[in-house]
Amino acid sequence: MLSSTSTMAVILGVLVQFLLGTFLNWRLVTLCNCVFPIVAFVLLIFVPETPIWLISKNRYLDARKSLAWLRGWTSLNEIELEFQDLCKQLGKAGEIGIDNPENSPNQKLSKLEHLKLFTRKNFFWPYSLVALTFFLGHFNGMNALQTYAIKIFAAVKSPIDKYYATVILGVVELLGCVACVTLVHFTGKRVINLISLLGSGVCFFIVAIYTYISDIKHLEGPQHSDLKHNWIPTFFLITAAFLSYVGIRILPWILTGEVFSNETRATASGLSGAIGYIFGFLANKIFLSMVTVFTLPGTFWFNSSVSILGAILLYFVLPETEGKTLYDITEHFQGNTKLDNKVQRNGIDNKAFELEESRV
Template sequence: MEYDEETRPLLVNDEEISEDRLEQDSYLNKVKNGKLYMATFAAVLGPLSFGFVLGYSSPAIPELTRIQDPKLQLSTDEASWFGSVVTIGAALGGLLGGWIVGKVGRKLSLMFCAIPFIFGFTSIIAAQNHWMLYVGRVLTGLASGVTSLVVPLYISEMAHERVRGTIGSCVQLMVVTGIMGAYIGGLFLDWRWLAVASSIPPTLMLVFMCFMPETPRFLLSQGKRREAVEALRFLRGPDAPIEWECARIEEACKNEEQSLSLSDLKDPGVYKPLGVGIMMMVFQQFTGINAIMFYAETIFEQAHFKSSDVATVIVAATQVVFTAVAAFVMDRAGRKALLILSGVTMCVSEAVFGVYFKLTVMKHDNSTLLSAVTDVPQTPQTDLAWLAVGSMGLFITGFALGWGPTPWLIMSEIFPTRARGLGSALCVLTNWTCAFIITKTFQDLMDLITSAGTFWMFSALCALNVIFTAVFVPETKGKTLEEIQAHFKGT
């Protein structure tokens, strides 16, 4: 084969890359993933708990607004706080997680965050007044914030590049499974017993994580080589020549300054992934996903759908199915393609949902989303109810395929070791701050620009995230963490 002069200087590097790939493939062919999957299952019980926290408000709020006990009954504004205050705790949890994950490691951080989950749900179970309800939501939010930071890091540092996308996507899969579990539980359980059921996953996580290893990358960064070798042997199986991977991680750790200083913010290997990570979290929340999931049942009530509680379960089940599809294809289709497909799908679906509200709720003054709709025409256009369910289902499908799992996965992949704790903490803080803004102002947006206008605004923001993805988000499929970091540095 002939090569021109422009191509010839690259051949040496291409040959080196090819040799590295062959060596890497030879190693990975000997890896057994059974115990890696077991450790992943133990870790993703945290996101399952997190999903129960997110989903809990949808069935609980209608019940708490109708309860006869004046000490517990929530007004419209109080119900709004009950739904959104969890995001304040989660934002604080993101900051706490960024500090604790570097101090005590990934494993112990996960075990510690089970405690506020359990105490938070206990506070709700035993609630005698509004403040006990709020404290329970803040505590479970705090645990959710720590979980949303630590679990993606734990998984990305345990996994190898062949399965990192797939098992990394299991984080979001378990979140949406928890949401669906809360919705289904809400069909059969009152709000106290639903809180009891929600406390089971974090209890199991605390127990199971006792038997799982710390990540080899963290152990090597702390100079604990013997423990790192044992962890790799546990995760890769008895046949893998783990010294090869251990040496590769060790070399990467030696090239990293373990302390992060302000001057490092001038390093493109730090500020570029930080910018990408933060903007992805902004765009994820400004799709409106948390507002839609927090208030799914009342949205369907406002859209005149007769069985609103069943509709929310159908929507949640759709999200579970397509998040599982995303996990299956993540390491085949790539992150970037799924993000673009996801953004386009959400843009179209929210535009259609806006049209639905424009057609059917024109006489509704949006004065209260959480109370009974009193001024809706007595004969609503029920023949268009399928449009509400269809557009909501399409939105959830799109979100689940890309913008649900992928930002968390990419966050866990793009930061260098020295910036991983701080970078991830800033991403989680951004995510949950935006989530609070959206969930707390969702009712105000519905009042100010109408239901249709609110969904059209979210649709426009989804169009923007497609452009952002195409221009700025790198493809990380099949790359080692070191190769991803080299991309941002331009080397």
């Protein structure tokens, strides 16, 4: 659930840009944006390294302190069980005060051995799944809508001012993220993402029909300006934004932190982000060309098809990871076990939680 808040922060930034762009000159917007990286740089100084990285470097005391900081500045004793579990997963001893690499039971892998880790099933399978979700999230139409919102709203003759419509779009995206953070713990990732893809697919399909009937072939809009029912595309475009950010636009980033083994997680997360940004770049880059070749209705039909076919594909390949331990998830992608599609929550239906309770 917490992993979905990172995308919510991104969308909050997008909303801020929409607001600034509505009321300020683009030069002033650029000047305002200089503040954010400076603030982020200062704040990151106070964030410790991750416990898993510190454990892998045999800095056990620092790892304990980092874990305690991340859990809310709690005492070292209160995080000891969790720390020992992390050490067990990494194959480390984790004795207090031992920060010497020479005492580590695991020898440092050679470069060739490290590269071989990325040829195994437990890397290719989850990486392919993450890449697929990134593709669906960018080519379901939402990426282009977010980038070319002003032109699209102008083309469909939105009854709302195109700049205000863009701000509403940003607000709705943020609300979608909030809904995801709230609901994913109860619905699980499978259900909420299937609803997200199917719902956004239907929305873009309706917009495609409207633009086809209204003879809106390009972003310049129709020759006549007296379009009837022009609230229809505006409503369904905004609804598509909400549904996209309830699920499929957030899912890849959640999976990135869950599906990779400890040995490959750091590099695999970087590669996952890279393929995500590549797909995002391509979706934006080819959108105008697609509108020129296939027209605006054809482009929206393509986006709708991606969403609906993607939902069918994810139904068969996406396991339910909500409430499952990282160990269980990595074992699933290793092929040693198979995750069920039930949502586990803290308490009576979460065996991992019961195990922790029995240790206390």
